[in-house]
Amino acid sequence: MSDVPPDPIAIDVGSLVQKTVTSLYSHLVTRPTGRAVRMAIETQLSGAGQQSLSLIDLSEVTILDYSCADEVVAKLLQRYLHERAHEAFFVFCGVHEPHRDQIQVVLERQSLVAVGETEAGSFELLGAPEPIEASSWLVLEQHGLVTTEDLTDLYPDEDTRHALDRLVERRVAFRSPVSGRYHALSRLVRHLL
């Protein structure tokens, strides 16, 4: 068994929206469009096995409205958050200024968190993390990998270690069932960017 999830899947939403929705829509607007794109993503993931890591690329999307952000980001995360048969992790890239507010709003509204590439090569924890979750995520993000040997140095008190485990539960960090090491999701998809 590998220490990390299977090879990440890159999903280009800009191209998916044109393929999925009947005409040549280039904007991610209206709820039915968002729903169609989310279902297309779910179809791609349906054969992915017990674990998957997906890079959802929004960089080719010009306009993203709140309804679509709710469908393509919030509802996609909710769909898999408590799914035991398929443990799905997501990283959203191309979350630049024009999309950021819409994504932040829908995540906050549903008390969700997500890892987003907000500038080239720079990742942030978006949504509604607890402050201790945000700081714990930042430590993991800065190191990329936290081994069991590093754990007490980097997370000296129990609360921060619990917060790290909550990040795993919230699917914004990956913990290897083999080695117990914690992986930043950004590190696992970096080669696809």
Added chain:
Amino acid sequence: MNVVAVPGSLDHQTVDGLLDAVAAMQEQRSLFDARHVRWIDPNGMVALLAAGSVARDRQGALPRLELPESVDVLGYLSRMGFFREAQGIFDFDGHPPRRASGTSDVLLEITQIQGNADVHKVIDRVQSGTGAVLASKLHYPATAVVPFSVILSEVCQNIIEHADASGWVAAQAYNWARRLGRYVVVISVMDLGRGFRGSLTEEHSARYGDRWGDTTALEAAFLHGLTRFPDSGRGQGIQQMRRQVQRWNGAITIRSGTARIGQVPEWDDSPPLVDTLEPFPGAQISIILPARVDE
């Protein structure tokens, strides 16, 4: 015959009178006398279409429209696509001026919203040229075309998701030199559907008891983000529109049934709530975005 005197200036400040007049009309055929119209904005044009539609449906005949005598107004109505949309709503004589081909100064001509494809069409249309208008007239940053498009998308979807009827959207930039001393962009969206009270009654009326009506329904949606859908991801559209309009120091008002609610900035003297209107079907939304003033 019912005669409706269309005000000489038909804009966001005067459309309530027109809609009230039509809501109170009897069942005889109507004549809309627009001969003396000297000024009309997107709210006026879309309200005229909405009023004509209500009269047609209630009276079972196309109401007659006496066209404005002003050549400028006729030309402007033509450029905004009014006459194309007025076919099947009004009976009018004469040959309205043809729309000139080539570049138009219109930000968003009157567009009927019946389904999601129409929302995509609107968003596609405003991508070309709108950024330049927002930058040159309103001094908004180049990126403002994105939140502007998001507002348009959400407000048009409101028609499809909540009205269960078709509607129209239009937008244009104006120099409000005397009124405000700067440019504004006016967006108008109106439908003839079931209105906010109709949309929310089944889900939310019980908790309001006797207080339930057009005003409480508007407050529930506008101020508290309530929607008829149980899904907690719903109801964000109006809230986020309000937030963005406030960021731009703009005004947004929604009329539905007998009430109108608004978020009005300091430059607008409209009352935030009016609850004595005649019952007009659907919802009528007006958004006014003023040019940015450097502090």
